[in-house]
Amino acid sequence: MDSHAPPLRTRDSIPAKAGVGLRFRHHQEVLEARPAAAWFEVHTENYLGGGSAPACLDAIRRDYPVSLHGTGLSLGSAEGLDPAHLARVRELVKRAEPGLVSEHLSFSVAAGNYLADLLPLPLTEEALGIVCRNVAQVQDHLNRRILVENPSTYLQFRHSIIPEWEFLAQVAKRTGCGILCDVNNIYVSACNHGWRASAYLAALPPEAVGEIHLAGHSLRRLDDARTLLIDDHGSRVAPEVWALYAEALALFGRVPTLIEWDTDVPPMAVLLEEAAHAAALIDEAESENGHALAA
Numbered sequence: 001m002d003s004h005a006p007p008l009r010t011r012d013s014i015p016a017k018a019g020v021g022l023r024f025r026h027h028q029e030v031l032e033a034r035p036a037a038a039w040f041e042v043h044t045e046n047y048l049g050g051g052s053a054p055a056c057l058d059a060i061r062r063d064y065p066v067s068l069h070g071t072g073l074s075l076g077s078a079e080g081l082d083p084a085h086l087a088r089v090r091e092l093v094k095r096a097e098p099g100l101v102s103e104h105l106s107f108s109v110a111a112g113n114y115l116a117d118l119l120p121l122p123l124t125e126e127a128l129g130i131v132c133r134n135v136a137q138v139q140d141h142l143n144r145r146i147l148v149e150n151p152s153t154y155l156q157f158r159h160s161i162i163p164e165w166e167f168l169a170q171v172a173k174r175t176g177c178g179i180l181c182d183v184n185n186i187y188v189s190a191c192n193h194g195w196r197a198s199a200y201l202a203a204l205p206p207e208a209v210g211e212i213h214l215a216g217h218s219l220r221r222l223d224d225a226r227t228l229l230i231d232d233h234g235s236r237v238a239p240e241v242w243a244l245y246a247e248a249l250a251l252f253g254r255v256p257t258l259i260e261w262d263t264d265v266p267p268m269a270v271l272l273e274e275a276a277h278a279a280a281l282i283d284e285a286e287s288e289n290g291h292a293l294a295a
Contacts, residue, residue, distance in 0.1 A: 013099030014039055014065050014211070016254040018278035020271040021069075021261060027056045034063060035268050037275065039099070041258050044070035047096070048088045057096060067100035067211070067258075068093065072114070075134045075148065076107030076121040086141055093142055100211055100256070102147040102180045103138070105131065105168060120153045123160035123167045128174075135175045147210050148172070149180035152188045152217075152231035164189070165203040178210035181252070183245045184237065184260075188217050188229040197244055201251055209252045214245060214278060215260035234263035237274060245278070249285035257282065 019039035022030065024046070029035065040060065047054050047068075060066065072085055093101060106118035121127045131148075138146055150168055162170075172179050181204060190197035216235030220228045237245075237259070249255070259274040 014067055014256045016256050018257045018275040020259045020275050023265050025265055026268050029268055030060055035272060037064060037272060039065040041067040041069050044068045044089060044092060045072045047092055061096055065099045066096060068096060068098040070103045073103050073138060074107045074109040075103055075131050077109045078130050081134055081137055090142055100147060102149055104149050104151060106151050118151060120151060122157040123162040123164060128167060128170055131171055132174045135171060135177050145176060145178055147178040147180040149182050150185050152185040154192055154228060156193060165200045169205050172205060172208040179204060179208045180211045180213060181209050181248060182213035183248055184215045184217055184241050185231055187241050187244055188231045191229045198247055201248055206252045209255055212248055212255050212257045213260055214241060214257060232263055233260050246281055249281060254282055254286055
């Protein structure tokens with residue numbers, strides 16, 4: 001299914017700087033104070049209906065680049081995509097004209113029932129074919145390339161035969177989609193499954209990586225004394241994830257980067273502090289790469 005992807009609209013439309021996830025509690029502040037954010041990302045499904053949210057997005061996008069990050073397309077659903085949901089997403093894309101559109105490597109719909117989670121896929125050839133079919137349909141329907149994000153996972157299917165990083169790389173190769181590299185998700189999944197996070201990063205095709213996500217996670221101790229990392233987006237980025245992010249920048253270059261925070265959402269000033277940290281690492285990596293080329 002190697003294909004010519006729809007028109008590329010990624011790094012040209014969203015600056016290769018650090019943005020923040022825009023949540024409802026910050027709408028009014030952004031409209032009134034116009035904080036110094038490089039760009040904003042919103043969750044697609046929060047803006048598909050009526051009311052004030054789409055109107056706020058219309059106003060905000062006049063002053064800031066905006067990306068759409070979806071949670072409901074269910075790219076891993078064997079039964080195919082929900083055409084009504086896809087049509088609503090297409091209408092929002094037309095209205096908002098986002099610089100980036102992204103979704104998750106997961107499934108959340110089964111037998112017509114929407115499940116309140118991003119569930120992991122069995123990493124098999126059959127599942128790979130299903131995901132590629134669905135991604136191609138989304139891109140054809142939207143007439144644009146999308147980015148697919150690596151998940152955070154807490155279990156693995158016994159019959160999975162393809163490493164997650166190879167699975168994701170194959171989806172990009174076969175469909176022409178890009179990759180949203182969530183560095184925190186890589187760290188969480190690597191700790192939970194015993195993977196090497198650095199090896200995961202190094203296995204991704206650099207030319208396909210169109211965005212990076214950063215977020216906080218929490219640690220839960222299980223009854224058998226094991227620990228599990230939970231991707232809860234409820235705290236600052238951990239030092240270990242910042243270190244892995246520096247590795248990602250060395251591999252992928254200057255890439256649009258987003259700070260995600262979805263639970264216990266802090267004041268905008270805290271999000272901008274985290275974005276400033278990411279921006280400093282972007283500039284540092286660019287400087288180091290420049291010195292290396294000069295040498």
